[in-house]
Amino acid sequence: METYTSTNPADYDILIRRYDNGANYASYCPQLAHMIKGTAHEEVEQAMKEIVLKHIADVQGKQE
Numbered sequence: 001m002e003t004y005t006s007t008n009p010a011d012y013d014i015l016i017r018r019y020d021n022g023a024n025y026a027s028y029c030p031q032l033a034h035m036i037k038g039t040a041h042e043e044v045e046q047a048m049k050e051i052v053l054k055h056i057a058d059v060q061g062k063q064e
Contacts, residue, residue: 004031005059012052016045 006012015028018041027044028035034051038044
């Protein structure tokens with residue numbers, strides 16, 4: 001799989017799905033093929049935003 005190298009956070013999709021009759025949530029970023037599970041919408045959304053920002057920082061570090 002090719003690594004996504006955009007440094008623009010808006011280029012990364014964060015999809016959030018509720019499951020288990022609303023008891024749990026999962027967020028998924030297709031560009032990174034990464035999923036996070038949790039019990040609150042805000043929890044999984046914020047965690048995925050942090051993953052995206054860390055990925056962007058890593059990409060920028062490799063470009064220097």
